[in-house]
Amino acid sequence: MYFKLALRNAKRSITDYLIYIxxxxxLFSIMLVANFIALIGNIQAGFQxxxxxxxxxxxxxxxxxxxxxxxxxxxxxxxxxxxxxGLERNNLILLVLVEFVVIxxxxFFICILLGFLLTNLIARNxxxxxxxxxxxxxxxxxxxxFFIMELISLGLLKRSIQRLTIKQLMIEKKRNQPLNKTGQQYGTSILIVSGGCLFLSLIGIVVLPEKFAALLVSLIAIPLFLTVVAFYQFLFGKIANLRKAKTEILYQKDSLYLAAGVTAxxxxxxxxxxxxxxxxxxSTMSFIFGTLLFQPQIKIFDINNQRWMGFLQISLGIIFIILSGERYGAN
Structure with missing residues (x-):
């Protein structure tokens, strides 16, 4: 019954869901193509x-x-x-989750078809x-x-629906999500820890043997991402505190308006x-490094491996550019 109702709601809301779909x-096609590029890079040239x-x-x-x-x-x-x-909240949650799962x-099946075409072009090239x-x-x-990602995202969606009252649901479209003090404290701690891990990883890449350095290169994206997130957490927290302090700086030109927009x-x-x-x-690093690897006068690896590394870097640059575009496309 819920499957039919969810399918009917999805059809009825197809206009609203078009951008979502x-x-x-x-996004799923990018994930599939990125996994394919990573796999052939590992098989063809042994890159981590x-x-x-x-x-x-x-x-x-x-x-x-x-x-x-x-x-x-x-x-x-x-x-x-x-x-x-009169619909029970648990039934509403089930209805919404089934609808999102079906979509x-x-x-995902459409992305498999697109991924098959894209990966075949890469394989032939x-x-x-x-x-x-x-x-x-x-x-x-x-x-x-995909299963892990859907499980986590739908779990978070379920939690959001469970916590919202009817009154909050009525105004949810215009409601803001302020940053709490606990988030600011965690952001500062994570910034210190992740920044330290990133710094140690960079040192390790330079001084450690090639085998361990290659492993660090493959893992350095994790502390880098955490450092960026923690930095923004720290930055937004400072701006929010500055706004609450009502300092004279906020009353100069458009400072108050900008601070309100950032902290909303x-x-x-x-x-x-x-x-x-x-x-x-x-994307910037991948394009720069990939372009350098295609220069014949630069020899870092053997010819075949260097060609593969250049191809991988430029491919990753394209993927990350598309992902950065999705950040604004979602808005």
């Missing part, structure tokens, strides 16, 4: 790409969670009306042997990551700006 298809699927999955999880919250805000009054008409599964078997392996890996919904802005910053940073 297109965004999911693009351990952190790449994890980093992209984390970024996609943040973006999916953001658009899930956006859809919740858009339909919050509808959900409040369901509760006022997610449909988008790079003369990869056994592309079909590699694609099936990548689909399996992507399916696991800081929790969402912290994560979305962190995603944009990390994607822009990685």
């Amino acid at each position: 297109m965004t999911l298809i693009i 790409t351990l952190a790449l699927p994890l980093l992209i999955t984390v970024i996609l999880l943040i973006l999916v969670n953001y658009i899930n919250k956006f859809m919740l805000k858009q339909r919050s009054k509808e959900f409040a009306n369901y509760l006022l008409l 997610g599964i449909v988008c 790079q003369a990869v042997n056994g592309a079909s078997s590699l694609f099936l392996k990548v689909v399996g890996q992507t399916l696991i990551l 919904n800081p929790r969402t802005e912290i994560m979305m700006n962190s995603v944009f910053c990390v994607c822009l940073l990685f």
Whole structure:
């Protein structure tokens, strides 16, 4: 019964869900292609790409969670009306989750078709042997990551619906999410710890043997991402405290207006700006490093491995540029 009702609601709200569906298809396709690139890079040249699927999955999880919250805000009054008409909250949660799961599964199957076309183009261009078997392996890996991502994002969505009262649902579309003091304290602590790990990783890449340095290169994306998130947490917290202090600086020109705009919904802005910053940073580094590796006068690896590394870096640069564009496309 709930499946039919959820399917009917999805069809009825197809206009509202069009951007949501297109965004999911693009994000899942990126995840599949990124996993394929990481796999062939590991097989063809032995590059360590351990952190790449994890980093992209984390970024996609943040973006999916953001658009899930956006859809919740858009339909919050509808959900409040369901509760006022007598629908139990648990049944409402089940209805919403089934609806999102159905849409997610449909988008995932569409992304498999798109991913098959894109990975075949990559395989033909790079003369990869056994592309079909590699694609099936990548689909399996992507399916696991998709399941984990959906489980976490839908769990967060369920928690949000459980915590919202009918009154809050009625005004959810216009409600802000201020940054609490605990979040500011954790942000400062995480900034110190993650920044220290990033600094030690950079030193290790320089001084440790090649085997251990390569492992650190594959893992350095994790402390880098945490450092960026913690930095924005720290920055937004300081701006919020400055606004509360009502200092004279805020009354100069448009400072008060800008501070209010920044601190109106800081929790969402912290994560979305962190995603944009990390994607822009990685895309810039990937394009620069990939371009250098294609220069014949620069010899870091053997010719075949260096060509593969250059291809991987430029491919990753394109992926991160698309992800950074999705940050604003979701808005």
